[in-house]
Amino acid sequence: MTTSRARVTITAQGVQRHYGSRAKRFAAVDDVSLAIDSTRALGIVGESGSGKSTLAKMLVGLEKPTAGTILLDGQDMTDMASRTEGMRELRRTVQMVAQDTSSSFDPRKTLREAVRRPAQLLRGLSQTDADAEVDELLALLDLDPKLTDRKPGQVSGGQRQRFSLARALVVRPRILVCDEVVSALDVSVQGTILNFVKDYCLEHDCGLVFVSHGLPATAFISDDMIVMYKGKIVENGLAEDVVTAPRHPYTKSLIEAYSTSEQSA
Numbered sequence: 001m002t003t004s005r006a007r008v009t010i011t012a013q014g015v016q017r018h019y020g021s022r023a024k025r026f027a028a029v030d031d032v033s034l035a036i037d038s039t040r041a042l043g044i045v046g047e048s049g050s051g052k053s054t055l056a057k058m059l060v061g062l063e064k065p066t067a068g069t070i071l072l073d074g075q076d077m078t079d080m081a082s083r084t085e086g087m088r089e090l091r092r093t094v095q096m097v098a099q100d101t102s103s104s105f106d107p108r109k110t111l112r113e114a115v116r117r118p119a120q121l122l123r124g125l126s127q128t129d130a131d132a133e134v135d136e137l138l139a140l141l142d143l144d145p146k147l148t149d150r151k152p153g154q155v156s157g158g159q160r161q162r163f164s165l166a167r168a169l170v171v172r173p174r175i176l177v178c179d180e181v182v183s184a185l186d187v188s189v190q191g192t193i194l195n196f197v198k199d200y201c202l203e204h205d206c207g208l209v210f211v212s213h214g215l216p217a218t219a220f221i222s223d224d225m226i227v228m229y230k231g232k233i234v235e236n237g238l239a240e241d242v243v244t245a246p247r248h249p250y251t252k253s254l255i256e257a258y259s260t261s262e263q264s265a
């Protein structure tokens with residue numbers, strides 16, 4: 001590690017998130033408790049619709065829990081998000097790379113403006129210093145600096161996902177939440193980005209929450225892993241143990257499904 005900063009923790013206690021109204025009301029996330037800290041990488045896996053993205057959004061304060069609490073270093077996130085200074089502290093500390101990057105950029109701004117802005121706003125960097133850090137990150141992410149003159153709709157989904165990663169990392173967050181960050185990338189680029197994120201988090205004392213359908217990628221990048229099914233955590237433990245010795249029938253079927261699809265690929 002090149003830096004050693006005080007440990008940051010996120011604690012979720014009995015968290016629920018309901019959607020729909022009255023008769024159609026359902027829990028996308030149901031009674032989830034977990035702890036995350038800046039020294040570890042947590043993988044979240046589960047089938048489509050199991051509540052992974054909803055949980056990820058709550059862990060960064062983008063969605064409010066219907067019930068339960070989420071604390072960032074002991075401070076209630078919903079309360080932080082309701083105050084300007086609290087929101088800034090939240091954004092300085094926790095950053096998310098969302099699954100759907102098509103809607104997470106302002107279509108009118110160039111990618112350079114989008115990526116350097118958080119460094120100016122949240123770290124107080126001058127435009128020149130912010131630009132220098134942006135260029136450094138783009139080189140690490142194998143992105144041509146010329147692309148930064150384009151608008152978000154003028155690059156590919158995979159390129160936009162890497163710009164989204166650069167926009168999060170330029171803040172130097174203490175915890176990075178990645179939701180399907182490699183899903184739009186081809187297999188060779190996936191490996192490069194996974195290695196980059198893993199090394200970056202270790203070198204910069206940054207915790208990671210890695211949400212993915214991809215079991216092998218999640219196991220590779222994570223220290224700990226949780227498995228979600230219908231909004232609940234059905235299994236948690238060290239990533240290696242969850243993958244090699246799953247206890248819950250759903251995890252077993254998930255791993256079996258992966259091995260079968262690998263063999264038939």
Ligand SMILES: Nc1ncnc2c1ncn2[C@@H]1O[C@H](COP(=O)(O)OP(=O)(O)OP(=O)(O)O)[C@@H](O)[C@H]1O
Binds near residue numbers: 019046051052055213
């Ligand atoms: N804003 C919303 N309004 C209503 N329902 C929602 C909303 N967001 C998510 N849901 C529903 O909540 C459930 C969990 O969705 P979520 O996106 O968290 O799942 P996921 O595990 O991330 O799925 P995927 O892997 O397909 O991204 C799904 O049934 C989804 O349709």
